[in-house]
Amino acid sequence: MPEEFKVTPWEVTGDIDYELLQERFGTTPIDQALLDRLSAGGDLHYMLRRGIFYSHRDLVPLLNEYDKGNRFVLYTGRGPSGSTHLGHIMPWIFNKWVQDRFGVEMLFQLTDDEKFLFKDLTLEETGSMAYENALDFIALGFDPKKTRIIVNTKNVDRLYPIALRVAKKVTFSTAKAVFGFDNSTNIGSIFYTTMQSVPAFLPSEDAGRQVPVLIPCGIDQDPHFRVTRDVAPGLGYPKPSLVYCKMCPGLSGGDKMSSSDENATIFTTDSPKAVKKKVGRAFTGGCVSVEEQREKGGNPDVCAVYKYNHYLFEPDDSKLEEMAEKCRKGEILCGECKMCLIEKINVFLEQHQDKREKAKDVVAEMTYDGFEW
Amino acid sequence: MPEEFKVTPWEVTGDIDYELLQERFGTTPIDQALLDRLSAGGDLHYMLRRGIFYSHRDLVPLLNEYDKGNRFVLYTGRGPSGSTHLGHIMPWIFNKWVQDRFGVEMLFQLTDDEKFLFKDLTLEETGSMAYENALDFIALGFDPKKTRIIVNTKNVDRLYPIALRVAKKVTFSTAKAVFGFDNSTNIGSIFYTTMQSVPAFLPSEDAGRQVPVLIPCGIDQDPHFRVTRDVAPGLGYPKPSLVYCKMCPGLSGGDKMSSSDENATIFTTDSPKAVKKKVGRAFTGGCVSVEEQREKGGNPDVCAVYKYNHYLFEPDDSKLEEMAEKCRKGEILCGECKMCLIEKINVFLEQHQDKREKAKDVVAEMTYDGFEW
Numbered sequence: 001m002p003e004e005f006k007v008t009p010w011e012v013t014g015d016i017d018y019e020l021l022q023e024r025f026g027t028t029p030i031d032q033a034l035l036d037r038l039s040a041g042g043d044l045h046y047m048l049r050r051g052i053f054y055s056h057r058d059l060v061p062l063l064n065e066y067d068k069g070n071r072f073v074l075y076t077g078r079g080p081s082g083s084t085h086l087g088h089i090m091p092w093i094f095n096k097w098v099q100d101r102f103g104v105e106m107l108f109q110l111t112d113d114e115k116f117l118f119k120d121l122t123l124e125e126t127g128s129m130a131y132e133n134a135l136d137f138i139a140l141g142f143d144p145k146k147t148r149i150i151v152n153t154k155n156v157d158r159l160y161p162i163a164l165r166v167a168k169k170v171t172f173s174t175a176k177a178v179f180g181f182d183n184s185t186n187i188g189s190i191f192y193t194t195m196q197s198v199p200a201f202l203p204s205e206d207a208g209r210q211v212p213v214l215i216p217c218g219i220d221q222d223p224h225f226r227v228t229r230d231v232a233p234g235l236g237y238p239k240p241s242l243v244y245c246k247m248c249p250g251l252s253g254g255d256k257m258s259s260s261d262e263n264a265t266i267f268t269t270d271s272p273k274a275v276k277k278k279v280g281r282a283f284t285g286g287c288v289s290v291e292e293q294r295e296k297g298g299n300p301d302v303c304a305v306y307k308y309n310h311y312l313f314e315p316d317d318s319k320l321e322e323m324a325e326k327c328r329k330g331e332i333l334c335g336e337c338k339m340c341l342i343e344k345i346n347v348f349l350e351q352h353q354d355k356r357e358k359a360k361d362v363v364a365e366m367t368y369d370g371f372e373w
Numbered sequence: 374m375p376e377e378f379k380v381t382p383w384e385v386t387g388d389i390d391y392e393l394l395q396e397r398f399g400t401t402p403i404d405q406a407l408l409d410r411l412s413a414g415g416d417l418h419y420m421l422r423r424g425i426f427y428s429h430r431d432l433v434p435l436l437n438e439y440d441k442g443n444r445f446v447l448y449t450g451r452g453p454s455g456s457t458h459l460g461h462i463m464p465w466i467f468n469k470w471v472q473d474r475f476g477v478e479m480l481f482q483l484t485d486d487e488k489f490l491f492k493d494l495t496l497e498e499t500g501s502m503a504y505e506n507a508l509d510f511i512a513l514g515f516d517p518k519k520t521r522i523i524v525n526t527k528n529v530d531r532l533y534p535i536a537l538r539v540a541k542k543v544t545f546s547t548a549k550a551v552f553g554f555d556n557s558t559n560i561g562s563i564f565y566t567t568m569q570s571v572p573a574f575l576p577s578e579d580a581g582r583q584v585p586v587l588i589p590c591g592i593d594q595d596p597h598f599r600v601t602r603d604v605a606p607g608l609g610y611p612k613p614s615l616v617y618c619k620m621c622p623g624l625s626g627g628d629k630m631s632s633s634d635e636n637a638t639i640f641t642t643d644s645p646k647a648v649k650k651k652v653g654r655a656f657t658g659g660c661v662s663v664e665e666q667r668e669k670g671g672n673p674d675v676c677a678v679y680k681y682n683h684y685l686f687e688p689d690d691s692k693l694e695e696m697a698e699k700c701r702k703g704e705i706l707c708g709e710c711k712m713c714l715i716e717k718i719n720v721f722l723e724q725h726q727d728k729r730e731k732a733k734d735v736v737a738e739m740t741y742d743g744f745e746w
Contacts, residue, residue: 117540123534168490175560176556186540
């Protein structure tokens with residue numbers, strides 16, 4: 001019997017049983033037929049191969065439309081409550097692959113209002129974090145011509161009228177059932193989900209026709225998009241399709257990387273020294289002594305260092321499998337794996353931080369509706 | 374025992390006991406000392422003399438600040454759910470007097486979002502009504518240099534960040550208790566009150582210092598402003614002061630003029646013929662026959678025609694009293710009173726409709742933050 005877990009857009013606790021979660025939320029596993037269609041004879045992203053992106057809603061009709069020439073728009077987002085860490089960029093990397101694979105436009109929503117309402121942060125703080133997070137998003141190489149960044153308080157003139165239309169169709173009963181709100185919830189938090197619905201409808205609004213939308217994101221966001229999908233037909237918009245990923249684990253062995261556990265979280269602006277220190281302290285599946293580990297082997301399944309490779313730093317399946325094998329046989333020690341991961345992360349971060357600096361030159365022109373940061 | 378009545382921002386039913394309402398809401402009667410301060414040796418507006426504006430919150434500290442040279446900003450509004458009728462413009466006429474009397478700036482809020490959320494109307498409809506209502510407001514002669522018109526969906530970029538700050542401080546419990554919401558209320562309606570709070574805080578935001586605000590409006594709006602006043606100190610804004618009026622009665626004898634009762638309501642765009650027809654059918658305090666009325670006299674206290682004079686068309690107290698006396702003595706018949714009122718309304722409307730046309734030339738320059746209609 002697994003420990004009870006909880007997954008909401010604002011709280012992830014316990015050991016997540018992703019199969020059970022899928023069942024609870026009523027999403028659909030991504031099967032081989034879908035994987036074949038997504039690869040279309042080309043490369044399949046490792047996050048799909050490994051079941052990191054593992055569940056979906058209505059991917060089939062979306063791909064059918066695409067095959068008929070009706071291109072979808074990608075939409076994902078980020079709640080700017082703090083600095084970007086590697087757990088945040090994981091689904092963005094996947095979005096970038098989808099953008100390239102299908103040659104589609106993309107909307108990236110920064111929900112500064114949400115984080116103001118749900119966290120002990122000022123709007124100035126969430127606004128400034130939105131800018132910082134946007135740099136990391138851009139640094140991943142999204143096509144500046146095809147990608148637009150929404151900041152809720154900056155684009156509210158375009159978002160609010162659509163949010164109102166959503167709001168009129170959602171009762172407090174629904175919000176309570178979907179999000180677990182109660183009488184002590186503030187009325188901004190109750191309204192907020194409407195703002196997260198809007199980018200799913202903006203492409204249709206802007207084009208004046210039904211534009212399909214695909215939202216690749218963490219499965220913790222499903223409650224929002226259940227609401228979005230429920231109201232869509234009544235508003236004359238197509239229901240967005242979704243593809244959901246598992247949460248990127250932290251270095252301390254937990255199920256979700258968290259900014260609140262700074263020492264177990266690699267931020268995109270971390271120095272090589274900080275990375276070395278954090279990975280050095282990571283939870284692994286090793287034994288208490290070198291001798292024991294050489295003899296009995298380690299356990300990659302519980303190892304945060306292995307998981308980092310699995311989720312982010314070893315896209316080559318055979319190399320990943322080799323790593324696991326060596327670990328299980330005691331042929332490689334935790335220190336070696338850590339050194340190797342530190343090297344990979346620091347190579348990535350050096351390049352990323354460079355691209356992040358360059359992102360400052362394009363961040364203004366990538367805003368939705370041309371707002372000023 | 375009076376019939377049970379109900380007064381909320383969205384519903385006014387029953388025979389309103391205004392003293393009891395004041396007690397329930399916890400507002401303060403306007404006493405002679407306050408009237409003296411408001412007139413300051415000059416004319417006192419008939420709506421104050423007659424107790425049409427009869428109740429307040431914190432008028433004294435507002436006037437104290439004014440005497441010290443700290444000018445307040447006026448704020449009132451309108452929910453654009455339909456064409457403007459005479460009941461709507463009644464408190465605006467009073468606002469105009471306050472603007473002139475104190476030489477102050479004023480904000481006029483058109484809550485197109487509210488009427489979309491609470492009524493069976495589209496945003497296009499409430500938006501177009503907002504424009505129509507604005508023309509009537511301007512036609513009353515507000516100083517175009519000192520008056521700015523807010524339309525919620527048009528000014529949302531400035532309103533939303535402040536609304537969020539309000540929202541974070543208001544729980545669903547509070548909204549439920551203040552407005553009578555329940556689980557079936559839509560989440561936009563629950564959020565809406567925050568938008569009505571904002572113009573009370575905008576003057577302070579814009580000036581970067583604590584600017585007092587006075588809100589003259591119908592007492593049915595008090596629930597909103599109780600919330601506004603409760604959250605103000607925590608947000609660093611002064612609590613707005615309020616001065617409340619009774620509801621303008623309709624021609625059918627009801628306690629509140631209502632657009633839904635078209636035949637008992639004079640709209641600002643009504644033709645002389647329509648006015649004649651509507652007033653002709655008005656409920657009066659007359660007897661069933663001319664003979665009986667000559668003998669027993671009529672009852673002006675229940676007469677809609679008399680009330681129209683009291684609330685809107687006879688600012689001269691002695692003339693109004695004379696009218697009542699003549700009625701009670703049977704010296705004047707309902708038909709004569711009606712003809713007299715029809716004449717007054719049509720003179721007013723002819724001028725008003727002319728000013729309303731001219732308002733189209735300035736409606737653009739009177740927008741808050743220069744939005745486009």
